[in-house]
Amino acid sequence: MTAFEIADKERRRISGELHDRVGPTLAAAGLNLHVIQERLLAGGDPELLQLIAESQALLSQAVTGIREMLDELRPARLEYAGLEAALADFERQYRRRTGIATRFEIALWTSGEIPGRLDSASEVLLFRVIQEALANCARHAKARHVDVELRCNLGIIELRIKDDGVGFIPEAIAAGENPPGLGLLEMRERTEAVGGSFSLSSSPGRGTQIFITIPCVRAHEALSAPQTP
Numbered sequence: 001m002t003a004f005e006i007a008d009k010e011r012r013r014i015s016g017e018l019h020d021r022v023g024p025t026l027a028a029a030g031l032n033l034h035v036i037q038e039r040l041l042a043g044g045d046p047e048l049l050q051l052i053a054e055s056q057a058l059l060s061q062a063v064t065g066i067r068e069m070l071d072e073l074r075p076a077r078l079e080y081a082g083l084e085a086a087l088a089d090f091e092r093q094y095r096r097r098t099g100i101a102t103r104f105e106i107a108l109w110t111s112g113e114i115p116g117r118l119d120s121a122s123e124v125l126l127f128r129v130i131q132e133a134l135a136n137c138a139r140h141a142k143a144r145h146v147d148v149e150l151r152c153n154l155g156i157i158e159l160r161i162k163d164d165g166v167g168f169i170p171e172a173i174a175a176g177e178n179p180p181g182l183g184l185l186e187m188r189e190r191t192e193a194v195g196g197s198f199s200l201s202s203s204p205g206r207g208t209q210i211f212i213t214i215p216c217v218r219a220h221e222a223l224s225a226p227q228t229p
């Protein structure tokens with residue numbers, strides 16, 4: 001198992017635990033508060049009612065936070081509905097959360113093909129790269145607009161992510177005083193681990209562009225390919 005597969009497995013485990021253990025507990029606490037509120041409404045103390053309303057708001061913030069974490073850890077849509085559906089959800093949430101305008105252009109299937117699924121490792125890799133690159137746009141770039149293009153061309157998947165943000169000097173990251181982050185490094189290593197290529201170009205004031213290619217493996221091809229131990 002590669003380091004990335006181990007990390008993904010661990011993410012799945014944590015997301016399963018959050019979903020199964022914390023979710024029902026919060027739901028039960030919410031239900032209790034509701035019952036208390038109903039009883040108090042029939043002639044109860046207004047201060048207590050206020051406290052209950054505040055607790056309900058806190059609980060609903062916790063539920064929203066956990067939903068967002070679950071999505072980051074293991075977007076269920078990716079597993080069940082595939083890359084295109086998961087990206088559509090992600091794009092909508094990202095716009096709402098960050099206010100950054102997005103343009104996703106996804107063309108994995110030619111007009112003559114029946115749209116299907118990529119193999120699961122490719123779907124996870126592409127989703128994670130887009131997720132991390134867009135997190136960087138929101139955290140570092142001060143971008144107003146980000147473009148994502150994903151297409152399959154002659155058996156090669158090409159992914160280009162371009163923002164109109166502040167840009168940076170890539171060489172300065174490795175040589176900088178602060179320890180470099182893991183996001184870009186992981187993107188490169190994940191891509192190269194499947195025989196793909198990764199390139200990044202950026203300069204101050206000119207935004208940042210990431211371009212990766214990986215071999216295009218469809219789901220049925222992955223099934224019939226010889227299994228590696």
Ligand SMILES: Nc1ncnc2c1ncn2[C@@H]1O[C@H](COP(=O)(O)OP(=O)(O)OP(=O)(O)O)[C@@H](O)[C@H]1O
Pocket residue numbers: 136137139140141142163165166167168173180181182183184185208
């Ligand atoms: N789109 C971008 N626009 C401007 N600067 C960027 C962009 N992407 C990356 N950077 C710069 O490159 C650095 C390294 O990015 P990387 O994703 O590897 O790490 P990080 O985001 O700082 O931390 P981590 O991803 O590990 O949480 C960032 O700290 C930032 O200075």
Ligand SMILES: [Mg+2]
Pocket residue numbers: 132135136181182183184
């Ligand atoms: Mg990052």
